[in-house]
Amino acid sequence: MKSIDRASVLITGGSKGIGLAIAREFASHGHNLILVARDRDRLEQAASTISSRFGNSVETIAMDLCGENAAEQLFETVCQAGLSVDILVNNAGAGMTGSFARGDGSRMTNMLKLNMLVLSQLTHLFLQPMLVRKRGRILNISSVVAYFSGAPNWSAYVASKHYVLAFGKGLARELKGTGVMATVVSPGPTKTDFVKTADASHMRAYQITGGSSVEKIAAVAYRACQNGKVTVVPGVFNKILAFLGELHPRAVAFEVFAFLSQKKEQS
Numbered sequence: 001m002k003s004i005d006r007a008s009v010l011i012t013g014g015s016k017g018i019g020l021a022i023a024r025e026f027a028s029h030g031h032n033l034i035l036v037a038r039d040r041d042r043l044e045q046a047a048s049t050i051s052s053r054f055g056n057s058v059e060t061i062a063m064d065l066c067g068e069n070a071a072e073q074l075f076e077t078v079c080q081a082g083l084s085v086d087i088l089v090n091n092a093g094a095g096m097t098g099s100f101a102r103g104d105g106s107r108m109t110n111m112l113k114l115n116m117l118v119l120s121q122l123t124h125l126f127l128q129p130m131l132v133r134k135r136g137r138i139l140n141i142s143s144v145v146a147y148f149s150g151a152p153n154w155s156a157y158v159a160s161k162h163y164v165l166a167f168g169k170g171l172a173r174e175l176k177g178t179g180v181m182a183t184v185v186s187p188g189p190t191k192t193d194f195v196k197t198a199d200a201s202h203m204r205a206y207q208i209t210g211g212s213s214v215e216k217i218a219a220v221a222y223r224a225c226q227n228g229k230v231t232v233v234p235g236v237f238n239k240i241l242a243f244l245g246e247l248h249p250r251a252v253a254f255e256v257f258a259f260l261s262q263k264k265e266q267s
Contacts, residue, residue, distance in 0.1 A: 013092030134179030
């Protein structure tokens with residue numbers, strides 16, 4: 001199985017966290033980048049730093065992927081700029097914890113749109129020219145929570161990551177023999193601002209471990225993508241969690257995860 005060298009890589013959510021680490025990892029292997037994120041200033045800073053360090057071409061597109069027809073607009077912007085995408089990294093995503101009934105409906109809608117709909121739309125759009133060239137990769141970022149049957153206190157988020165994992169597995173099988181491959185990476189707790197933005201800092205699941213570094217996840221993601229691996233869970237502890245999540249009887253795993261999903265009272 002051949003890796004794709006000197007490929008052009010589009011990374012959503014590429015200005016910070018796991019997305020930025022993945023951008024640096026691809027750049028360190030000689031790939032040119034197209035970074036997409038909402039914050040223009042942070043995006044330009046990330047691009048400048050990567051380009052200066054590695055000497056790669058780094059294009060930036062500042063846009064809100066939750067906007068109307070955002071996926072189509074991004075695809076058109078890339079095409080009009082005369083750029084091609086050999087590897088699509090669907091990293092942009094959102095998290096939300098707490099009671100589903102009492103949660104912010106608009107925030108939940110945007111989370112589900114970004115985590116599932118936009119990811120699927122971008123995959124469909126950028127997949128077409130890859131199939132014509134018989135060369136390409138789709139790298140989708142899910143979460144280790146996708147391996148559990150559900151969890152209270154972040155029911156919609158866990159369900160959205162279930163979708164990413166199931167979609168990626170099915171897509172990988174469909175693409176067999178086409179020259180294009182799909183990979184799903186499912187990190188566990190990670191040292192990013194997700195814990196803060198998703199209000200998950202006091203959940204037991206995030207207090208058991210300090211979290212993996214984004215650099216380690218990026219390195220695993222790069223190898224898995226280049227090797228055409230269908231699914232990968234970075235880290236031994238997270239591999240155990242994923243195994244337990246699918247272990248029968250799954251009702252037991254559900255209750256264990258429900259316990260981990262509870263928030264500990266602050267002392």
